[in-house]
Amino acid sequence: MSMKSVIMVAALTLFAAGVIACSQSGGLIQQESLLDNNWGRSYESAKYNQILNPDAGKSLDPVVGLSGVPADNSVNKYDQSFKEKSSSEVTNILKLQ
Secondary structure, eight states: OOHHHHHHHHHHHHHHHHHHHHSGGGTSSOOOOHHHHTTTHHHHHHHHHHOSOTTGGGOOOOOOOOOHHHHHHHHHHHHHTTSOOOOOOOOOSSOOO
16 A cells, blocks of 8 residues: 555545534534423422412512411421430341340
8 A cells, every 4th residue: 555545545544534524413513402402491380389379579478377285286396306216126027045
């Protein structure tokens, strides 16, 4: 193989690589993906679904809820749920001695 044909093969290889890199199937010129088309839509959907009353900010009335003692009991019960529970004795089903 002569030097001229080696150079020609190298040039054609580089040209083919350039064409592939610049084509749409090569990946450098990408089409918008489904994620790009729907960017932020999940966040907006979750926010919209969590709004019970969109006009709530227009009213200055106080929020009505639990009275003090039941609310305090609920908060205490919630706080107690994070404390470590005493481990119970592990029992063996077969009770081997």
